[in-house]
Amino acid sequence: MTFSLLHATDFADRLLYNIVPPLKAGMIVLADRYAYTAFARDAARGVDRRWVRELYSFAVKPDMAIYFRVPIEVSTDRLMARRVKLKFYEAGLDMGWSSNALESFRIFQRKVLDEYDRVVEEFGLSVVNAVGSITEQQRTFRKLVTQHLDIKETDEQLDEQLA
Amino acid sequence: MNSSTSSLPETADSGVRPGSYYGNGIPYLPIDGYPGKIIAIEGTDGVGRSTQIRLLREWLEVQGYGVIETGWTRSELMQPTIELAKASNTLNKLTFVLLYATDFADRLEKEIIPALKAGFIVLSDRYVYTAMARAGVRGVDRTWMRNLYGFAIAPHQVFYLKIDEKTLIRRVLQSRGMDYWESGMDMKLGDDIYESFRAYQRSLLREYASMADEFGFRVLDARRKISVIQDELRRQIGAFLAESDTSSAARIDGSPEGQR
Numbered sequence: 160m161t162f163s164l165l166h167a168t169d170f171a172d173r174l175l176y177n178i179v180p181p182l183k184a185g186m187i188v189l190a191d192r193y194a195y196t197a198f199a200r201d202a203a204r205g206v207d208r209r210w211v212r213e214l215y216s217f218a219v220k221p222d223m224a225i226y227f228r229v230p231i232e233v234s235t236d237r238l239m240a241r242r243v244k245l246k247f248y249e250a251g252l253d254m255g256w257s258s259n260a261l262e263s264f265r266i267f268q269r270k271v272l273d274e275y276d277r278v279v280e281e282f283g284l285s286v287v288n289a290v291g292s293i294t295e296q297q298r299t300f301r302k303l304v305t306q307h308l309d310i311k312e313t314d315e316q317l318d319e320q321l322a
Numbered sequence: 323m324n325s326s327t328s329s330l331p332e333t334a335d336s337g338v339r340p341g342s343y344y345g346n347g348i349p350y351l352p353i354d355g356y357p358g359k360i361i362a363i364e365g366t367d368g369v370g371r372s373t374q375i376r377l378l379r380e381w382l383e384v385q386g387y388g389v390i391e392t393g394w395t396r397s398e399l400m401q402p403t404i405e406l407a408k409a410s411n412t413l414n415k416l417t418f419v420l421l422y423a424t425d426f427a428d429r430l431e432k433e434i435i436p437a438l439k440a441g442f443i444v445l446s447d448r449y450v451y452t453a454m455a456r457a458g459v460r461g462v463d464r465t466w467m468r469n470l471y472g473f474a475i476a477p478h479q480v481f482y483l484k485i486d487e488k489t490l491i492r493r494v495l496q497s498r499g500m501d502y503w504e505s506g507m508d509m510k511l512g513d514d515i516y517e518s519f520r521a522y523q524r525s526l527l528r529e530y531a532s533m534a535d536e537f538g539f540r541v542l543d544a545r546r547k548i549s550v551i552q553d554e555l556r557r558q559i560g561a562f563l564a565e566s567d568t569s570s571a572a573r574i575d576g577s578p579e580g581q582r
Binding site: 164171172174175206207209213214217 | 348
């Protein structure tokens with residue numbers, strides 16, 4: 160509960176200082192995670208789903224929301240490859256499901272992914288299959304954004320950038 | 323906002339049992355059947371809340387009750403953050419409201435609920451109504467606020483120490499003077515701190531008054547002598563405790579009743 164509210168406070172602060180002003184100026188705001196992350200993470204921690212959604216009703220509804228979906232095995236492997244030690248809260252060790260960080264992370268992450276699936280459906284998020292290569296993902300991502308913004312973008316441009 | 327009116331917590335008068343959550347509560351912390359009691363003392367500045375609480379505590383402890391006190395922004399986790407945010411002037415009404423809610427959640431999970439479970443009496447110096455009053459004055463959506471505090475527990479008794487604007491101003495000036503936040507200077511009601519304080523406290527009093535029925539406040543006239551108010555508090559609390567714990571559920575050590 161406290162965890163959830165601390166994150167909401169941080170979000171409110173960023174919303175008012177970093178998100179709303181550029182929107183007013185007509186800029187594009189790229190948000191790495193949004194309120195949907197809170198919906199998934201807090202519900203996985205046992206907070207009431209409806210309450211979290213109401214809590215974040217002050218958030219601006221994004222014009223477009225994209226969910227990069229991976230199976231649990233992939234996300235665990237990637238995390239393990241990146242660094243050795245899982246952070247306490249990231250692994251959901253506060254929940255007391257398991258004293259083993261990796262095991263706890265798996266349990267927690269499974270719950271989080273289930274909640275995300277719920278969120279995707281409820282709020283109509285676009286899904287990108289995040290198992291593929293970065294180039295592939297970026298291609299799909301750009302296609303989605305291009306459609307939405309109605310701008311011209313070509314694969315050649317992307318290939319140049321990613322080369 | 324207001325997308326779902328069905329999630330509105332019910333008011334004290336319309337059926338929320340004292341000692342249960344106002345709204346959906348905290349699913350992972352069921353509190354049904356906990357023997358402790360929450361008694362909240364509400365009111366603006368200068369009504370003598372802390373004096374009354376100190377006296378109540380002594381009185382209850384002499385009778386063998388376990389007592390803990392909790393008060394606004396006293397959470398270990400949040401107090402430094404709140405002080406810092408106030409000092410640095412970066413708060414707006416939303417972050418202000420959320421920081422207070424975080425402080426309350428921390429105290430609820432770490433102090434209040436464990437104390438209720440262990441059968442203590444929790445004396446709360448201000449409760450969520452203060453947060454609602456402050457937010458109301460600042461124009462935060464009421465439905466949203468009530469939903470936000472849907473994880474709060476309805477106290478067994480709420481005493482509202484009511485005071486009029488004039489007496490309030492004199493008492494505050496006599497004690498420690500007006501400060502920036504208590505004068506609502508963030509609301510830019512005017513440059514004059516006295517005028518701002520007056521306007522701010524007046525709207526606060528209106529907010530409290532509007533909640534009295536909704537949350538079943540027991541209203542006490544705070545202009546009376548400390549001892550008179552204390553007697554009235556003891557009478558009402560004593561009657562409530564006698565009625566609810568003939569089984570000595572809220573006692574920690576079983577010392578006999580009425581030993582004062």
